[in-house]
Amino acid sequence: MASSASAAAAPASAVSTAAIVTATSSSPSSSSSSPSASSSGAAGTWDETIKTGKFLIAGGVAGAVSRTCVSPLERLKILFQIKLTPTAAQEQAPTVWRSLVHIFKTEGLMGYFKGNGTNVIRMIPYSAVQFAAYEQYKKLLLTYPSPVDDLNTPRRLFAGAMAGITSVCATYPLDLIRTRLSAQGEGPDRKYKGIYDCLRTILREEGGARGLFRGLSPTLMGVAPYVALNFTVYESIKRWLLDQMQVKELSVPVRLLCGALAGATAQSITYPFDVIRRRMQMKGCSGPSFAYTSTLNAFTTIIRVEGVRGLYKGMVPNCLKVAPSMSISFVMYEFCKKLLFGGEVQGGRGAL
Template identity: 50%
Template sequence: MAVSKEEAHLMSKDDKPIPQSALQSPISASANLASSMTSSAASDQGLLYRTRQYVATQTVAAFIAGGIAGAVSRTVVSPLERLKILYQVQGTGGPSYTGIGASLAKMWREEGWRGFLRGNGTNCIRIVPYSAVQFSSYTIYKDFFLRPGETQLDTQRRLLAGGMAGITSVVATYPLDICRTRLSIHTASLEALGKTGQRVKIPGMWETMIHMYKHEGGVLALYRGLIPTLAGVAPYVGLNFACYEQIREWMTPEGEKAPGPLGKLACGAMSGAIAQTFTYPFDLLRRRFQVNTMSGLGFKYNSIWHAITSIVRQEGLRGMYKGIIPNLLKVAPSMASSWFSYELVKDFLMALDTEKSDL
């Protein structure tokens, strides 16, 4: 059969005809392109919808909101947080920091505004995953302890769920916490350390952790003080969550789902203050063990009981509550901003699964 010149021209070098799709008219090609673009747009919308649905799930929303809440709350109270740590570790030999106002002025005079935020970067690096894990794991433990047909836990199970959430978050982020403590006191003019506000080279976070790992006992050095920390954090977090939810129920107007913004701030402030007052001695023990091997501070505790008896004998019962005043002053704004930020972000994220409009 003879092949015309036009057909021969349309044959490729290997004598295979060019596909018909390459011979489509401009109108057909435009229609196919439009169809392809529509399919791509539909696929993108499907991905966006699935992403929004995933982010709006309770655990994921709690994780994201918890991380944001932690960063906000710690930055707000960073000067008082650092001052509390300095009070806790300075011991009895001629305290360098006395009085909240005078201590803050001393910090400003010797270190400037950076002194107020010393260690806050590391603290935020620690607190974002810490708070995220804590809030999200609390929602998981709450669901685990709920019996069929229940929507709320009783006080005992709230305490248990909160305590387990506290333990989970501490174990996950403890090396960052001990590193933050070291950085917080590194530039302070503590008499026990022989420092009077002179300029010193400030180590970085990783440099501090590597030094501890190499020279203070390996991995165990990064978890020094973990036991008293867990002993204090578990009841603290349990009390904090249980008190917040109970106070929140009391302050919610009848017919409403939640209190207003000021009510939420008040709930967070009160729950944090109550929890911290009951568990503060454990927090002090945690700080003392974290600096137990630092030369100059004079702390050589062999066990938790040895630490308690030594502190009470040398510093009196009040020694177990050193730094509680700046701590309580920071707890109210810290927990208020934390809970308020958490609820605000979580409500926004969980609302995404009902919104039909594009972001």
């Protein structure tokens, strides 16, 4: 208060003189620092762009490698998910091993990789966007809604959920096409000639672009918690092991185990949504078999017709697929990121 009163009582000339001196002294400084600040801002933006690009590359490579490695089990899972009543061939091949043998006998070695081309084309942008988005959402949540030194579990879950939603929305049509190509048989049962033919047929026969997003709702409901749990469980296990083992970095086998546990945990909890997604994606391709009107209708119909077990069809090959898939994905991502960043650790101890 005393300081304010004395300032108010100062003569006008003194105030004017002080203002002139301040303006004179600050003007050159501000004008000379402006280009520097602008240059610094542009450099910072460019650095962030380069960094995001590296995250995208690392994520894309991780997704392509991991999905190709588990392609046979991925296709088997889809075939199990869309199976309603057993055919003669399926009666003879009710187990994972016998089903794999049946595919080899009827379609040859390449039968294990049917739809994998589309899957890789989808997984490169999907995995790239997912990993890069997760890094960006984590960075955002470190400062908003309040600055923190490290993310707690709720913030990690939110970052993972948003990364999952972002990646799905960006690549969903490719996922639908991959499902259609993986599910079709050979000879008279083959409806689509390839990726382009499948895309053109869906656009022409199933309501245009809207048909390419069939099953998006259950996909988002399943993917958001799946990705959230996946990243959170993986990072939590890694942090715990780093503390227990008193090391700065975990070995590759240990990180593979972390990824396997994270993937299996997340997929087991969210698996029913994956089944519903596949069923709804097949609408328009399988006649009245999967004529569900909504996600809720699909959920109740499957339980009524096939029982609760119907929501877990393909769970065994899926668990066999998810564990190595997520292990390879996380380890490949970390390897590529370290390679691209020259060994620089990104995100601090225990981070991806």
